Amino acid sequence: MDDKAQLIIEGKTYELPILTGSEGEKAIDISALRQENGFITLDVGFANTGSCKSSITFMDGEKGVLRYRGIPVEQLAENSTFVETAYLLINGKLPSEEELTRFSVLLNDTSLVHEDMRHFFESFPRGAHPMGILSSMVNAMRAFYPEIPERSEEEEINVTFTRLLSKLRTMAAMSYKISRGHKVIYPRHDLNYAANFLNMMFDSPVKPYYIDQDLVDALNIFWILHADHEQNCSTAAVRLVGSARVNLYAAISAGISALWGPLHGGANQAVVEMLSDIEENGGDVSPFIARAKDRKDPFRLMGFGHRVYKTYDPRAKIMKKTCDLILRKLKRHDALLDIAQKLEDVALEDPYFIDHNLYPNVDFYTGIVLRAIGIPLNMFTVMFAIGRLPGWISQWKESMDDPGWKLQRPRQIYTGLKKRDYTPMKKREG
Numbered sequence: 300m301d302d303k304a305q306l307i308i309e310g311k312t313y314e315l316p317i318l319t320g321s322e323g324e325k326a327i328d329i330s331a332l333r334q335e336n337g338f339i340t341l342d343v344g345f346a347n348t349g350s351c352k353s354s355i356t357f358m359d360g361e362k363g364v365l366r367y368r369g370i371p372v373e374q375l376a377e378n379s380t381f382v383e384t385a386y387l388l389i390n391g392k393l394p395s396e397e398e399l400t401r402f403s404v405l406l407n408d409t410s411l412v413h414e415d416m417r418h419f420f421e422s423f424p425r426g427a428h429p430m431g432i433l434s435s436m437v438n439a440m441r442a443f444y445p446e447i448p449e450r451s452e453e454e455e456i457n458v459t460f461t462r463l464l465s466k467l468r469t470m471a472a473m474s475y476k477i478s479r480g481h482k483v484i485y486p487r488h489d490l491n492y493a494a495n496f497l498n499m500m501f502d503s504p505v506k507p508y509y510i511d512q513d514l515v516d517a518l519n520i521f522w523i524l525h526a527d528h529e530q531n532c533s534t535a536a537v538r539l540v541g542s543a544r545v546n547l548y549a550a551i552s553a554g555i556s557a558l559w560g561p562l563h564g565g566a567n568q569a570v571v572e573m574l575s576d577i578e579e580n581g582g583d584v585s586p587f588i589a590r591a592k593d594r595k596d597p598f599r600l601m602g603f604g605h606r607v608y609k610t611y612d613p614r615a616k617i618m619k620k621t622c623d624l625i626l627r628k629l630k631r632h633d634a635l636l637d638i639a640q641k642l643e644d645v646a647l648e649d650p651y652f653i654d655h656n657l658y659p660n661v662d663f664y665t666g667i668v669l670r671a672i673g674i675p676l677n678m679f680t681v682m683f684a685i686g687r688l689p690g691w692i693s694q695w696k697e698s699m700d701d702p703g704w705k706l707q708r709p710r711q712i713y714t715g716l717k718k719r720d721y722t723p724m725k726k727r728e729g
C-alpha cells in the first residue's frame with residue numbers, strides 16, 4: 300500500500316497519494332489539489348514535474364544509467380542494431396528472428412518517397428536548414444499518405460510507424476542531395492537500414508560509394524544512443540501535441556521542430572562550431588572556459604551539462620569510445636578531437652564545472668563521429684532526429700494507449716493587469 304503525503308495549507312491538512320515507480324522513484328500525485336483547495340503547483344521548466352507514467356525508458360541522472368525497456372544502453376550499443384532497438388522500443392520486447400526479418404522487409408518496402416514530394420523538396424531555398432525542411436515534409440506526409448478507411452486502426456498505426464521510420468531516412472538523404480544539386484539516390488533493397496542511408500547520402504553516378512562496415516557500425520551506435528531519452532523536450536512536444544489527438548505525422552513534426560533548438564538536438568552542431576572556433580583561435584581552451592564561467596556572458600560550453608544527468612552522460616562515454624575507435628580504424632586524425640579532450644580535461648578539474656555538476660553530454664563527441672562518417676555539419680541534428688524517431692513513436696503510442704489519457708493543458712499563475720475597460724482610440728494617451 301502506497302503512503303500518503305501530507306500538505307498543510309492555511310492550517311488545513313490535505314492528503315496526497317504517493318506513487319512509486321518500478322525503480323523506486325517517488326512522486327506525489329497533485330492532480331486533485333486544485334479541485335480540493337484552489338492551489339496549483341508551479342514548476343517552471345518542469346524540472347520536477349512528472350507528466351506521465353511510462354514503461355519505456357529508465358534513466359538515473361545521478362548514477363548515469365540509461366535503459367530501454369529494461370536493457371542497459373551499453374548492451375544495446377554493443378550487440379544490437381538500430382532497427383532491432385527501434386523494434387524493442389516500439390513493441391516492448393526484443394524481436395524473434397522472424398519478427399526482425401518481417402520488420403526489416405517492411406522498412407524496405409516502405410522506403411521510397413512519393414515522387415510528388417520530391418518537387419516539394421526542390422522548391423525549398425537552397426540555404427534552408429534541413430531540420431526546417433524535414434519537419435515540414437513530415438507534416439506534409441499525411442497529405443501524401445492519407446488514412447485508408449478499409450484498414451483497422453491498428454493496421455493504420457503500424458503502417459504509419461514503419462513508413463515514418465523508413466521514409467524519414469530517405470527524406471533526410473534526399474534533402475542533402477537536393478541541397479547540393481546532385482542526383483537523388485534511391486534506397487536499395489539489398490542494403491540494411493544504416494548502410495542504405497549512407498549509400499543514399501554518398502553514392503553518385505560518377506563515384507560509387509564504398510560501404511565501410513565500421514562506419515555502418517558507428518552509425519548504428521549513434522542512432523541506438525539517441526533512440527529514446529524519456530520525457531526530454533522533443534518527446535514532451537510529441538506527447539503534448541499528440542494529446543490533442545492529431546495524426547502521428549503532425550506530432551512527430553512538432554518533435555523535430557523542438558529538437559532543432561541548440562539547447563536540445565542542435566547542440567551536436569553547436570559543439571563542432573565551438574570546437575572549430577577554438578581551433579581557429581589557436582587551440583587554447585582557457586578563454587572559452589572563462590567565458591562559460593562568466594555569468595554576464597551568455598556563452599555556454601556546448602556539449603556540457605544536462606537537465607537530468609548530474610554525472611557523465613553514459614551515452615557520451617560510449618560515443619567517446621566509438622570516436623577513438625573509428626578515427627583509429629580510418630587512420631584519421633581530427634584536431635577537433637584533441638581540442639575536445641583538452642576541454643573535457645580542463646572542465647572536469649575546474650571547481651565551476653564540478654560545483655554545477657557539468658559533465659560532457661551525448662553531443663560532446665557525436666559531432667566528431669559524424670564528421671568521420673562524412674556527414675555535413677548542417678545535417679547533424681537531422682541525424683539525431685532519425686535516431687530519436689523510435690522513441691517519439693513509442694512514447695506517442697504509449698500515450699495513445701493510456702486508459703488515463705488526457706489532453707495536456709498546463710495551468711499558469713497570471714501576473715498581468717487586473718480587469719480594466721477598453722479605451723476607444725481617440726481617448727488613448729501616447
Ligand code: ACO
Pocket residue numbers: 561562563564566591592598599600601602603604605606607655657660661662
Ligand atoms: N556551460 C556553462 N555553464 C552551464 C552550462 C554550460 N554548458 N550548462 C549549465 N550551466 C550553468 C548555468 O549557467 C547555471 O549556472 P548558475 O546556477 O550559476 O546560474 C547552472 O549551470 C544551471 O543551468 P541551467 O540552465 O539552469 O540548467 P538546465 O538543467 O536548465 O540546463 C542544459 C541544461 C540546457 C542542457 C544546459 O546544461 C546547457 O545549456 N548546455 C549546453 C547545451 C547542450 O549541450 N545541450 C545538449 C543537452 S543534451 C541533449 O539535449 C541531447
